Amino acid sequence: xSLVEQMNAKALELGVPISVQFDLTYRCNERCIHCYLDHDxxxxxxxxxxxxxxxQLADAGVFFLTFSGGEVMLRRDLFExxxxxRSHLFNVKVKTNGVMINEECARRxxxxxxxxxxxxxxxxxxxxxxxxTKLPGSFARTRxxxxxxAAQGIKVTLANILMRENISDYDGVHALAQxxxxxxxxxxxxxxxxxxxxxxxxxxxxxxxxxxxFRDSKLVGNVxxxxxxxxxxxxxxxxxxYPCSAGHTACYISxxxxxxxxVQFPLPSGNVRRQRFLDIWRHSPELQEVRGIRARxxxxxSGCSHVGSCTRCPGLAYxxxxxxxxxxxxxxKSFRRTGMPSAGMLRSNIGRASSTxxxxxxxxxx
Amino acid sequence: MSASATKPLYVATSSAIAARMLGGEMMVxxxxxxxxxxxxxxxxxxxxxxxGSTALSDIVRHSVCxxxxxxxxxxxxxxxxxxxxxxxxxxxxVSDQPIQQPPTHL
Numbered sequence: 371x372s373l374v375e376q377m378n379a380k381a382l383e384l385g386v387p388i389s390v391q392f393d394l395t396y397r398c399n400e401r402c403i404h405c406y407l408d409h410d411x412x413x414x415x416x417x418x419x420x421x422x423x424x425x426q427l428a429d430a431g432v433f434f435l436t437f438s439g440g441e442v443m444l445r446r447d448l449f450e451x452x453x454x455x456r457s458h459l460f461n462v463k464v465k466t467n468g469v470m471i472n473e474e475c476a477r478r479x480x481x482x483x484x485x486x487x488x489x490x491x492x493x494x495x496x497x498x499x500x501x502x503t504k505l506p507g508s509f510a511r512t513r514x515x516x517x518x519x520a521a522q523g524i525k526v527t528l529a530n531i532l533m534r535e536n537i538s539d540y541d542g543v544h545a546l547a548q549x550x551x552x553x554x555x556x557x558x559x560x561x562x563x564x565x566x567x568x569x570x571x572x573x574x575x576x577x578x579x580x581x582x583x584f585r586d587s588k589l590v591g592n593v594x595x596x597x598x599x600x601x602x603x604x605x606x607x608x609x610x611x612y613p614c615s616a617g618h619t620a621c622y623i624s625x626x627x628x629x630x631x632x633v634q635f636p637l638p639s640g641n642v643r644r645q646r647f648l649d650i651w652r653h654s655p656e657l658q659e660v661r662g663i664r665a666r667x668x669x670x671x672s673g674c675s676h677v678g679s680c681t682r683c684p685g686l687a688y689x690x691x692x693x694x695x696x697x698x699x700x701x702x703k704s705f706r707r708t709g710m711p712s713a714g715m716l717r718s719n720i721g722r723a724s725s726t727x728x729x730x731x732x733x734x735x736x
Numbered sequence: 737m738s739a740s741a742t743k744p745l746y747v748a749t750s751s752a753i754a755a756r757m758l759g760g761e762m763m764v765x766x767x768x769x770x771x772x773x774x775x776x777x778x779x780x781x782x783x784x785x786x787x788g789s790t791a792l793s794d795i796v797r798h799s800v801c802x803x804x805x806x807x808x809x810x811x812x813x814x815x816x817x818x819x820x821x822x823x824x825x826x827x828x829x830v831s832d833q834p835i836q837q838p839p840t841h842l
Contacts, residue, residue: 373763373772380759388758433756433763461754461765483751485767 377433381619386431387651389620391633394420394451395440396625400467400503402490404533404573406563407440414625417447419643421454423623426647428458438465438633440625449478456483463488465529468515469508476518487519488555491528492535494542502535516550526552532583533560533573544588556589559699562689564636574699580706599708600675608678609666616684617660621651631660635685637693660684663694670696674713676704747795747819747828748788748835755783768826778804778811779818786828788835792819 371379381388395414396407415423427435435455442448443466455462464479468489471479479487489512493499496509503509519526528547530540540556547554558575562568575583583589590596612618617631617639624630627642629650639657640650651657663684666672669692671682681704686697696714704712711719749755755764762775762783775783778800785795792815800811822828829835 373774376774377758377763377772384759386758428756431756431758433754433758456751459753459755461767483753483767485752 378615378619381431382615384431385652387427387619387621388432389434389436389615390427390432390623391436391438391620392420392423392427392623393438393440393625393633394442394445394448397444398439398441398467399444399469400441400505400508402492402503403535404502404531404560404570406561406570408563408565409440412626415627415643417450419627420447420451423627423642423647424451424455424458424460426642428460430648430651433461434463435460436463436465441470442466443470443475449482452479452484453482462486465490466515467503467508468512468519469505470511471515471518473518473521476515476522476524479519480522480524484524486525486527488527488529489516489519489552491516491530491543491546492533493539494546495539498536498539502533513546513550516552520551526550528552528554530554530556531560532556532558532575532579534575534579535573537575537579540583541588556583558583558703559683561634561686566689577702577706580703584703584707597707597709599710600677600679600704605678609664609672611665612661613663613665613668613682613684617657621657623647629654629657631657632685634683635660635688635693637685637688660693667694668696669694670713670717675710676701676708676712680704680712743832744791744793745816745819746788746790746831746834747782747786747792747823748831748837749783749786750826750829751837752826764827766825766827771825773822773825773827778806778814782815782818783822783828786819788829788837792816 378388396409397411398409442464452462462484463486464484465488491499491512492502499509500506516526528543530543532540544554558580560571560574563570584597585593587593616635620632622630622633623642628638629640629642630636631639637656639654665677671677680700682700683697684693686699687693687695690698696712701712701714705715752767753764754767755762762780764773764775781799781803782795785799793812796811796815797808800806800815801808819828819830823830
């Protein structure tokens, strides 16, 4: 077990929120077609409130702190916030679209110890990238931002969300990352909007494309291993396990101070404007409910052959109406990866079949 | 004869690190090379006292020998080995002159 894994295991044992994503704003200078956010400002936390929350997060034991948005660079107090965070010695990661990063900005980020920046890039072709962000010229500006960060020795990761609009371009983005000295990560997940609106799901890639992605050794490494069918029977260690780190060692704070188990799990669990962070973390009934769920408690998934290897997201399941239920998107991933349908897929097929009239065979009367 | 007998060493925590106490141990990550360290109790005392202006020998005498059952010579030798190893990964800065460093809240 690596030291980071040991750290996570210890945090789990001690009930420490070792990892927090803190969105500083939902405002954005891009209008990405697949985005799940409402970009209006409904009353963001003030600078003072944010600095106070950072003090509380340090006291709570948070080590990994990710600032995201919206576009974080739109906060005029961003560097004050980052400097305060670094004075607490958090391991700070910044997620941005990179459009506003110039040489001076990159130099300041490096100067305060920001060594990890993730930038959304949708294509190596400007016309495709800009059509997704709906900001003309965004690709050129983002690319320049990446170069400025790399010149300062900052670790840059290009995050490539896959959609129907850019599915044929991920090789190009991967090559662009290599050219710019950046890391590369790919994600085929499109999530419903935070208000439950599912219209953005139209951009999800097709099952056939997902299958192809899962069989690309440049992305997944050993294809045979990655796509191996699951063990037939899950043992107690799997069934006693918890679905993911959301609410266990990780949580999410919105620009309005709302605390959720995860950015993809919009279950309101408290607000730092009304309560101390640690009180929410320790005593929120919602977080305690999430923490109480073990794989054996999952209504459909506990009996699924994929239960030990599925990337099931409880947040996506929650958005489908039941945090203990299956997540359709993850059922699809497990199926496309291994070729074996999940219990959730079989159940919904049975459900569909039972809603259609049964074919009755009538024996001829004798 | 150890270096400390002739020339005092000063140690300061680097600004290019992330760190947090977890279950009584100090977890430290070098932002320079992403190496990760767990400091034991004694190493944590030295690391937390590394303010750049207190000589390592004074840290050992007052903070280590004052809190742990260890003789000064042994503790000083181990402390020098530790700080040099952490300095290799950019966790600490070691100098024979006092070191200025930005304040942290840890």
